[in-house]
Amino acid sequence: MEILSGLSLAEIEQITDNLHASKFRARQIHNWIYLKSVKNIDEMTDLSVKFRDELKKVSLVTDVKIKVKQVSSDGTIKYLIEYPDGECVETVLMRFDNRANLTACVSSQIGCAVNCSFCATGKCGFIRNLTYKEIIEQVLTIQRDTGLKVTNIVFMGQGEPLLNLDNVLKAMEIFNENFQIGARRLTVSTSGIVPQIYKLAENDMQSTLAISLHAPNHEIRKKIMPIENKYDMKELKTALKKYVDKTGRRITVEYLLIKDLNDSADAAKELAEYLSDIKCNINLIPYNPTAKNDYQRPSNNSIQKFKYLLEHSGKKVTVRLERGADIDAACGQLRGKVD
Numbered sequence: 001m002e003i004l005s006g007l008s009l010a011e012i013e014q015i016t017d018n019l020h021a022s023k024f025r026a027r028q029i030h031n032w033i034y035l036k037s038v039k040n041i042d043e044m045t046d047l048s049v050k051f052r053d054e055l056k057k058v059s060l061v062t063d064v065k066i067k068v069k070q071v072s073s074d075g076t077i078k079y080l081i082e083y084p085d086g087e088c089v090e091t092v093l094m095r096f097d098n099r100a101n102l103t104a105c106v107s108s109q110i111g112c113a114v115n116c117s118f119c120a121t122g123k124c125g126f127i128r129n130l131t132y133k134e135i136i137e138q139v140l141t142i143q144r145d146t147g148l149k150v151t152n153i154v155f156m157g158q159g160e161p162l163l164n165l166d167n168v169l170k171a172m173e174i175f176n177e178n179f180q181i182g183a184r185r186l187t188v189s190t191s192g193i194v195p196q197i198y199k200l201a202e203n204d205m206q207s208t209l210a211i212s213l214h215a216p217n218h219e220i221r222k223k224i225m226p227i228e229n230k231y232d233m234k235e236l237k238t239a240l241k242k243y244v245d246k247t248g249r250r251i252t253v254e255y256l257l258i259k260d261l262n263d264s265a266d267a268a269k270e271l272a273e274y275l276s277d278i279k280c281n282i283n284l285i286p287y288n289p290t291a292k293n294d295y296q297r298p299s300n301n302s303i304q305k306f307k308y309l310l311e312h313s314g315k316k317v318t319v320r321l322e323r324g325a326d327i328d329a330a331c332g333q334l335r336g337k338v339d
């Protein structure tokens with residue numbers, strides 16, 4: 001059985017050719033999959049019943065299942081999706097008040113080898129990469145379930161996207177071409193895999209790079225992100241500057257604020273100094289306490305003071321709205337399994 005979700009127009013044309021149907025039929029099927037997000041072939045109502053029956057004999061819309069769905073009081077929806085091999089992954093739909101945007105936070109791997117100390121996924125270890133079709137299925141699952149069209153995609157779910165770069169790039173190409181989501185609405189987040197940042201810079205896409213920095217210096221960063229022992233902040237800075245030079249794009253710097261660890265006034269000043277010659281915006285993310293470690297969220301006063309000090313350095317700084325905290329869909333809380 002051919003799975004239609006994730007196929008290109010040319011691949012769908014091969015199926016319609018085999019069924020002696022026209023290329024126009026392939027275009028109709030393509031639209032039903034990506035723009036109308038149907039759940040099954042019978043919903044493709046502009047195809048004749050006879051043709052639908054033939055298509056059903058050789059293909060299926062999808063082979064993934066929603067295992068768990070949780071809806072937060074703020075409208076965020078978290079899905080646990082099961083692939084045919086039994087592996088599961090989490091994907092999240094976020095809506096922000098006053099904005100028409102619907103953002104899907106997708107996973108790129110099952111588990112993760114990077115093992116950041118604040119992250120639930122890192123605790124599970126690395127299991128396998130997702131294929132580009134499995135990445136795409138996360139967005140199609142959201143669209144099929146809600147009947148809504150996703151407008152923005154962030155690779156900030158489970159896994160390190162740059163350690164699965166080929167599949168991530170192919171998925172981005174399909175999001176751009178088949179889902180008609182502009183490249184600037186696609187964001188790839190990384191913990192700082194330096195060689196892959198150079199590779200990404202060579203790519204033509206105008207997508208956004210987000211770097212999970214989370215520390216103002218080497219000493220603090222290596223306490224919470226073991227990747228700092230492999231690619232330190234000095235090397236990282238050179239790669240980020242190269243990325244900006246090559247693409248002309250502004251980077252997003254993600255900074256998880258953890259009480260008494262990286263939220264002091266000195267940390268803010270040191271961070272401002274580190275970022276002074278990098279074209280970037282800064283996104284502060286107050287830590288969501290979990291039962292899995294001892295980290296705490298800073299007070300609102302310290303968050304505002306930290307923000308003020310960074311803004312003083314001339315950077316645009318936002319404090320990320322917390323979404324889905326009551327269903328463990330907030331940053332660092334995705335696990336990919338049912339507890």
Ligand code: SF4
Binds near residue numbers: 115116119159160332
């Ligand atoms: S924060 Fe990202 S890179 Fe770090 S362990 Fe979690 S999934 Fe991996």
